[in-house]
Amino acid sequence: MLRRIVVKIGSSSLTSSEGGLNREAIAYFATELAGLIQAGYQPLLVTSGAVAAGFREIGYPERPKLLHEKQASAAVGQALLMQAYREELARHGVSAAQVLLTRSDFQNRKRTGNASMAIEELLKHNVLPIINENDTVSVDELKFGDNDTLSALVANLIRADHLLILTDMDGLYTKDPRLDPAATRVSRVSEITGEIYAIAGGAGSAVGTGGMRSKIDAAKIASIGGVPVFVGKVADPGDLLTALRGDGRGTYFEAHGAALSRKKQWLGFFSTPIGTLTVDVGAEEALIHGGRSLLPVGVKAASGHFHTGDVVEVVSADGEVLGRGIVNYDVEQLHGILGLPSTEVVKKMDSVHRLEVIHRDEWISLKA
Numbered sequence: 001m002l003r004r005i006v007v008k009i010g011s012s013s014l015t016s017s018e019g020g021l022n023r024e025a026i027a028y029f030a031t032e033l034a035g036l037i038q039a040g041y042q043p044l045l046v047t048s049g050a051v052a053a054g055f056r057e058i059g060y061p062e063r064p065k066l067l068h069e070k071q072a073s074a075a076v077g078q079a080l081l082m083q084a085y086r087e088e089l090a091r092h093g094v095s096a097a098q099v100l101l102t103r104s105d106f107q108n109r110k111r112t113g114n115a116s117m118a119i120e121e122l123l124k125h126n127v128l129p130i131i132n133e134n135d136t137v138s139v140d141e142l143k144f145g146d147n148d149t150l151s152a153l154v155a156n157l158i159r160a161d162h163l164l165i166l167t168d169m170d171g172l173y174t175k176d177p178r179l180d181p182a183a184t185r186v187s188r189v190s191e192i193t194g195e196i197y198a199i200a201g202g203a204g205s206a207v208g209t210g211g212m213r214s215k216i217d218a219a220k221i222a223s224i225g226g227v228p229v230f231v232g233k234v235a236d237p238g239d240l241l242t243a244l245r246g247d248g249r250g251t252y253f254e255a256h257g258a259a260l261s262r263k264k265q266w267l268g269f270f271s272t273p274i275g276t277l278t279v280d281v282g283a284e285e286a287l288i289h290g291g292r293s294l295l296p297v298g299v300k301a302a303s304g305h306f307h308t309g310d311v312v313e314v315v316s317a318d319g320e321v322l323g324r325g326i327v328n329y330d331v332e333q334l335h336g337i338l339g340l341p342s343t344e345v346v347k348k349m350d351s352v353h354r355l356e357v358i359h360r361d362e363w364i365s366l367k368a
């Protein structure tokens with residue numbers, strides 16, 4: 001299989017604060033994407049820019065803040081965006097297709113399957129999928145808001161080899177460089193800790209939305225799904241290939257997990273946990289590094305009104321979120337066997353359906 005690369009381009013790289021598309025920028029990115037195809041890669045594009053491209057034509061003086069105004073701007077701008085990409089890609093003999101997705105599409109197994117089938121078919125026919133959020137139907141609870149998270153979910157869905165998030169900054173800095181000129185670039189992140197989140201700020205431009213924080217969220221999702229991420233800037237011919245090969249101007253986030261099944265993608269990023277289990281150090285080690293199931297002996301506390309088959313969050317003794325899983329006991333049953341070795345559990349219970357509190361096939365680690 002060709003190596004699949006998801007490239008995400010933010011509004012800040014495609015438009016100016018006064019609105020409208022920067023055609024030169026689109027032409028540049030089209031050339032870079034064609035360069036990836038020529039080098040034997042299979043790129044998919046996740047692009048923002050619809051709102052920023054469309055608001056001026058509608059008559060708004062600046063990027064609108066109200067939802068319906070954004071939606072109207074996106075409806076105009078999305079057509080402009082696609083037209084520009086299609087024309088510029090055609091110069092390189094590359095055909096492109098529009099794919100619009102919302103958060104709820106990823107919550108629904110059938111829709112995720114449909115999206116994946118359509119994307120696979122496009123790739124089979126060498127058509128470049130150009131993906132954006134479906135802004136017309138996205139209201140607050142359905143919205144990704146920025147496209148960074150969407151790009152990570154797409155990368156997991158199609159089992160990408162790399163995710164390249166392109167923006168107007170050449171990577172993550174120790175502080176928002178617009179506020180602190182002395183800030184320095186973090187060139188590699190092996191683990192996304194609270195410290196990494198603490199240095200990432202919000203959007204710096206008048207057109208971007210998520211800022212560095214949403215890029216870290218995206219890097220975390222992709223990294224859990226086994227996809228390494230580059231966040232940075234490309235500006236010169238060949239920069240995209242250079243970024244892919246590890247020498248780009250930006251920050252590289254290492255991947256942790258292996259590619260995730262659809263079920264685990266849902267469990268990790270879309271399920272709603274209705275209880276919490278606190279585990280001891282041994283259980284944490286078994287779950288995170290040992291690839292093992294969670295047994296009653298390692299569970300110190302259980303809270304929430306959950307039943308067998310519900311999703312619960314698992315936290316360490318000091319409250320750090322370790323992951324999520326589908327629990328095999330009701331909370332009342334679990335309270336009776338907390339910390340007990342398996343032999344005691346079997347003696348104490350009338351019948352044991354499954355000994356594991358969470359089976360490893362129904363567990364996802366959220367440490368990245």
Ligand SMILES: Nc1ncnc2c1ncn2[C@@H]1O[C@H](COP(=O)(O)OP(=O)(O)O)[C@@H](O)[C@H]1O
Pocket residue numbers: 009010011012013048146166167168169171172173174175176177178199200201202203204205207208209210211212213
């Ligand atoms: N620690 C940081 N390092 C780099 N950039 C940061 C940091 N904190 C906040 N930012 C801001 O994030 C912005 C990029 O995000 P955003 O405006 O949403 O872009 P895009 O439209 O490309 O997604 C940068 O312009 C920068 O001002």
Ligand SMILES: N[C@@H](CCC(=O)OP(=O)(O)O)C(=O)O
Pocket residue numbers: 009010011012047048049050051052074132133135145146147148207208209210211
């Ligand atoms: N779907 C919206 C994305 C919003 C947005 O600005 O995202 P980003 O530039 O990635 O922070 C659009 O196309 O305008």
